[in-house]
Amino acid sequence: xxxxxxxxxxxxxxxxxxxxxxxxxxxxxxxxxxxxxxxxxxxxxxxxxxxxxxxxxxxxxxxxxxxxxxxxxxxxxxxxxxxxxxxxxxxxxxxxxxxxxxxxxxxxxxxxxxxxxxxxxxxxxxxxxxxxxxxxxxxxxxxxxxxxxxxxxxxxxxxxxxxxxxxxxxxxxxxxxxxxxxxxxxxxxxxxxxxxxxxxxxxxxxxxxxxxxxxxxxxxxxxxxxxxxxxxxxxxxxxxxxxxxxxxxxxxxxxxxxxxxxxxxxxxxxxxxxxxxxxxxxxxxxxxxxxxxxxxxxxxxxxxxxxxxxxxxxxxxxxxxxxxxxxxxxxxxxxxxxxxxxxxxxxxxxxxxxxxxxxxxxxxxxxxxxxxxxxxxxxxxxxxxxxxxxxxxxxxxxxxxxxxxxxxxxxxxxxxxxxxxxxxxxxxxxxxxxxxxxxxxxxxxxxxxxxxxxxxxxxxxxxxxxxxxxxxxxxxxxxxxxxx
Numbered sequence: 001x002x003x004x005x006x007x008x009x010x011x012x013x014x015x016x017x018x019x020x021x022x023x024x025x026x027x028x029x030x031x032x033x034x035x036x037x038x039x040x041x042x043x044x045x046x047x048x049x050x051x052x053x054x055x056x057x058x059x060x061x062x063x064x065x066x067x068x069x070x071x072x073x074x075x076x077x078x079x080x081x082x083x084x085x086x087x088x089x090x091x092x093x094x095x096x097x098x099x100x101x102x103x104x105x106x107x108x109x110x111x112x113x114x115x116x117x118x119x120x121x122x123x124x125x126x127x128x129x130x131x132x133x134x135x136x137x138x139x140x141x142x143x144x145x146x147x148x149x150x151x152x153x154x155x156x157x158x159x160x161x162x163x164x165x166x167x168x169x170x171x172x173x174x175x176x177x178x179x180x181x182x183x184x185x186x187x188x189x190x191x192x193x194x195x196x197x198x199x200x201x202x203x204x205x206x207x208x209x210x211x212x213x214x215x216x217x218x219x220x221x222x223x224x225x226x227x228x229x230x231x232x233x234x235x236x237x238x239x240x241x242x243x244x245x246x247x248x249x250x251x252x253x254x255x256x257x258x259x260x261x262x263x264x265x266x267x268x269x270x271x272x273x274x275x276x277x278x279x280x281x282x283x284x285x286x287x288x289x290x291x292x293x294x295x296x297x298x299x300x301x302x303x304x305x306x307x308x309x310x311x312x313x314x315x316x317x318x319x320x321x322x323x324x325x326x327x328x329x330x331x332x333x334x335x336x337x338x339x340x341x342x343x344x345x346x347x348x349x350x351x352x353x354x355x356x357x358x359x360x361x362x363x364x365x366x367x368x369x370x371x372x373x374x375x376x377x378x379x380x381x382x383x384x385x386x387x388x389x390x391x392x393x394x395x396x397x398x399x400x401x402x403x404x405x406x407x408x409x410x411x412x413x414x415x416x417x418x419x420x421x422x423x424x425x426x427x428x429x430x431x432x433x434x435x436x437x438x439x440x441x442x443x444x445x446x447x448x449x450x451x452x453x454x455x456x457x458x459x460x461x462x463x464x465x466x467x468x469x470x471x472x473x474x475x476x477x478x479x480x481x482x483x484x
Contacts, residue, residue: 002027002028003027003028003058003059003128003131003132004027004028004029004030004045004055004057004059005022005028005029005030005057005058005059005060005061005124006029006030006031006032006038006041006057006059006060006061007022007030007031007032007061007062008031008032008033008034008035008037008038008060008061008062008063008066008071008074009031009033009062009063009066009090010033010034010063010067011063012031012033014063014113015031015032015033016031018031018061018115019031025121028055030057034066034067034068035062035066035070035071035074035077036068036069038060038074039074039077039078039081041057042056042057042060042078042081042082042085043081045057046082056084056085057082057085058084058085058086058128058131059085059086059087059088059124059127059128059131060078060085060086060087060088061087061088061090062074062075062087062088062089062090063090063091063092064089064090064091064102065091065092065093071089071090071091071102072101072102072105074087075087075089075102075105075106075107076105079105079106083134084131084134084135086108086127086130086131086134087107087108088107088108088110088111088123088124088127089102089107089109089111090111090112090113090115091110091111091112091113092112092113108127108130109123109126109127111123155327155330155333155334156329156330156333157322157327157329157330159320159322159326159327160322160327160330163190163319163321166317166319167190167193167194167197167319168197170194170317171193171194171195171197171198172197172198172199174288175316175317176269176288176289176290176291176313176314176316176317177191177194177289177290177291177316177317177318177319178290178291178292178293178297178314178315178316178317178318178319179191179291179292179293179318179319179320179321180293180294180296180297180318180319180320180321181292181294181320181321181322181323182294182321182323182369183294183368183369183371184324184369184370184371184372185321185322185323185324185369185370186321186369186370186371187321188207188250188252188292190319191205191207191248191250191290191292192205194248194290195247195248195288195290198248198288200246200247200248200288203244203245203246203247203248204243204244204245204247204248205244205247205248205250206240206243206247206248206250206287207250207252208221208222208240208249208250208251208252209252209253210251210252210253210254210257210261211252211253211255211256212253215261218258218261219261219264220233220237220239221239221240222239222240222241222261222265223239223242223264223274223275223276223277224236224238224241224242224276224277225237225239225277225278225279226276226277226278226279228278229276229277229278229279230278233277233278236276237276239274241274241285241287242283242285244287245285245286245287246286246287247287248287248288248289248290249287249288249289249290250290250291250292251289251290251291251292252292253292253293253294254291254292254293254314255293255294255295255297255300255306259307262306262307262310263307263310265310266307266309266310266313268285268289269289269310269313269314270313272285272286272287273285291314297311297315298311323366324366324369324370324372325365325366325460326460328362328460328461328462328465329462329464329465331358331361332353332358332362334370334373335353335358335361335373335377336352336353338373338374338377338378339352339377339380339381339389342377342378342381342382343381346381346382348381349387350381350388350389351387351388352388352389353388353389354388354389354390354391356391356429357380357389357390357391357393357394360391360394360398360399361373361376361394361398362461362465363461364398365460376394376395376398377389379395380393380394391429434473437469437473438473438474438475440459441455441459441466441469441470441473441475442475444458444459445475452466452467
């Protein structure tokens, strides 16, 4: 689809004749006779494009000298309101000064009337390339906002709400951020969100996992090296810190860094300078640093495995991400979010989950946290034959293992009338697990002297879920305590 062009000139004959010429040349063109009408036409096209009716304008060709809003003023307004639209200026009395001013304000070209056909075609080729580049940049930013913006971080748990507030508060600053939490809890996503909401968002966001790179290569990866610095260094290499200059560098699994690497990182954080491996040249860098650890650094400091001075230097703002098993109430929202993402990627209509499937997800322990949940939903989206994800669409270990952790934790066994040793009596799965589920809840409640909050914590569910389960399973605390 060719780019749409709007021709703006206060002389209707000039505007319409140029529009007709462009139309005959294969372009989708329209005309306007003043700056105000041009802005209204562009706005209307944008609104129609958002509803899928028409294509927005990508190029505006405007006369410089017009009554009311002149071409330069129109250029300024388009730059403010429609950043994906490129502008070609037309004038009947061009000067070098006016051309320089127009280009400085963002025009992609400046043509003098009468316009020569070949010059016009070349100008349109340049403008089309520029407009395509702007569209790609805009699309990339939208994808980044979708991935790393707070809209891509799902969760209503009070701890997640606090994390959202911290991201908003810390993003505009250069402050070093330390994140802790188990693998798969979303540390990379939070780091990306901080970068995307910061003044550095137009600059690079560079990630590196310190635990995935051999210690002998980590220094080179971070700081770069010069040719001949070591065996195999056949050319100069730019390190990740320099690649992140002006932007943000995210150092994941910082707990795995060696003592020597910790010392080098301390210097970079304090002085913002380093030397590439094998070089005596000192390089200064302006990179915002975000770090993450999947082990408690306090324990590593106490054992001497992590430098105390580095810990104090990076522990400026600390964000602790809870494991998914501690925010069970967020599982349905996360599951539906991932289902929507994968449905769009697969081009399929997937509307949600059955209650049995959601209940199984709520009861599963998720040792791999949010990342594991995403993988489970992706698998279900690919394999399901129904618009609704059913229990049978989930992996066997999620279905079969959903009660095993609780059975083991509270000493329960499989001695029921429906265990593997007895004959199978056909019945719905929900009914089959009702009795063992009731016994597990009773055992947990008794062990905690009917303290519901402690029981919910032990079972890795929220208290509201516990209340619902007690009601569904007919558990009355007063009657049970008197009977016991």
